[in-house]
Structures are given as C-alpha cells and as structure tokens.
Amino acid sequence: MVGKVIVDPGEIRGVGDWYNPSLYIPIKIQLYPTKKSEQLALIRLNASIHLAQTQDITNQLGAKVDAIPIVV
Numbered sequence: 788m789v790g791k792v793i794v795d796p797g798e799i800r801g802v803g804d805w806y807n808p809s810l811y812i813p814i815k816i817q818l819y820p821t822k823k824s825e826q827l828a829l830i831r832l833n834a835s836i837h838l839a840q841t842q843d844i845t846n847q848l849g850a851k852v853d854a855i856p857i858v859v
Contacts, residue, residue: 790818
C-alpha cells in the first residue's frame with residue numbers, strides 16, 4: 788500500500804439541477820512516506836459507487852468516473 792483515500796461523509800452533497808444532477812464527493816489522498824530514492828506519481832483516479840462492498844456491475848450506481856489530470 789502506498790497511501791489511502793479519505794472521504795468525509797459530511798461533505799458529500801448533491802449538485803446540479805433537475806436535468807443534470809451530480810454527486811459531489813470531495814476526497815483527500817494521503818500518500819505514505821517513501822525513501823528519497825523512490826518517486827510516486829498519481830496520474831489517474833477511477834471512481835464508482837456501489838450498493839455493497841463487493842464491486843459488481845449489478846450493484847453499481849451510475850457509470851464509472853475517470854478523473855484526469857490530478858492537481859495536487
């Protein structure tokens with residue numbers, strides 16, 4: 788593991804309007820310390836919402852989202 792994603796449920800909110808509803812979920816990415824000789828780059832983030840812990844197309848809400856580029 789190189790880090791973790793942190794989501795504060797209190798910051799999740801619905802945005803958009805009746806014709807273009809969206810869900811805003813702010814995340815924080817915390818990378819664990821590495822050796823000076825090591826480098827790590829986060830170049831893509833994929834996200835999907837599921838009704839269960841098991842990721843399956845039958846319990847997925849909406850489409851998978853790709854967030855590119857990531858600005859830190």
